Amino acid sequence: MGTVPFDCPHVGCLTKTVGLELMYSHSPSGVKGSTFGFCPVCQKGVILYLEWKNRKAVGEAHKLSGSQFWENYRIIDSAPTPPARDVVANLPDKIGMVFDEAEANFADGRHMSAATMYRKSIELTLKDLNPEGKGMLNARIRALQKEEAVPDTLIKLLDTVKFLGNEGAHDDEPPSPEDVERGRDFTRLFLVYSYELPARVEAALAKDEPE
Numbered sequence: 001m002g003t004v005p006f007d008c009p010h011v012g013c014l015t016k017t018v019g020l021e022l023m024y025s026h027s028p029s030g031v032k033g034s035t036f037g038f039c040p041v042c043q044k045g046v047i048l049y050l051e052w053k054n055r056k057a058v059g060e061a062h063k064l065s066g067s068q069f070w071e072n073y074r075i076i077d078s079a080p081t082p083p084a085r086d087v088v089a090n091l092p093d094k095i096g097m098v099f100d101e102a103e104a105n106f107a108d109g110r111h112m113s114a115a116t117m118y119r120k121s122i123e124l125t126l127k128d129l130n131p132e133g134k135g136m137l138n139a140r141i142r143a144l145q146k147e148e149a150v151p152d153t154l155i156k157l158l159d160t161v162k163f164l165g166n167e168g169a170h171d172d173e174p175p176s177p178e179d180v181e182r183g184r185d186f187t188r189l190f191l192v193y194s195y196e197l198p199a200r201v202e203a204a205l206a207k208d209e210p211e
C-alpha cells in the first residue's frame with residue numbers, strides 16, 4: 001500500500017497535503033487508469049485519475065509512495081474534485097466582493113467565515129432590493145416571497161439552512177459543513193434569481209427588438 005500527498009477534496013475536511021492511503025488501481029491499458037485511496041483524516045475515499053510517465057503500468061500505482069509515485073505517474077483529475085469558487089453575473093460590486101470572499105472561504109474549508117459572508121451577501125441584497133425593509137433576515141426574505149420576488153421552492157431550501165434561521169441561534173455553535181453547503185446553494189440561487197436572471201432575460205428580449 002502506497003501513500004501519496006494530496007489535498008483532500010472532501011468538503012468538511014479539505015486537509016492539505018494529507019497522505020492519501022492507496023488501496024487499489026485499475027487500468028486496462030496500463031497507460032491511463034485510476035487508483036483508489038482514502039484520506040486518513042476524514043476516512044473518505046478519493047479516486048485519482050492517472051497517466052503514466054515512465055512506462056510503469058498504472059495498475060501498479062497503489063504500490064508506490066511519494067517520489068516514486070511522482071516519477072511514474074501524473075494525476076490528471078480526481079473524484080470528487082475540490083469545491084470550486086462560483087461566480088454570479090451582474091452582481092453590484094459590493095455584493096460581488098462579499099460573495100467572492102464567501103466562496104474563497106468555502107473552497108478553503110473555513111466554514112464559519114463562509115457562513116458569515118454568505119449571510120452578509122444576503123443582507124446586502126435585501127437592502128438593495130428593498131431599502132425600506134426591516135426586521136430579521138429570514139422574515140425579510142419571506143416578505144419578498146409574498147411579493148413573488150422569490151420563488152416558493154427557494155424558501156423551502158432556506159428553511160433547511162440553520163445558519164440562515166432565526167437571529168441569535170446561529171452564533172452559538174459553528175455550522176456543520178452540510179449546513180454551510182445548503183446555505184451556499186441558497187445564497188447562489190438567491191443571487192442568480194435577483195441579479196443574473198433578470199439581466200439575462202433583458203438581454204434576450206433586447207435581441208428581439210426591431211432595429
Ligand SMILES: [Zn+2]
Nearest residue numbers: 008013039042
Ligand atoms: Zn479528508
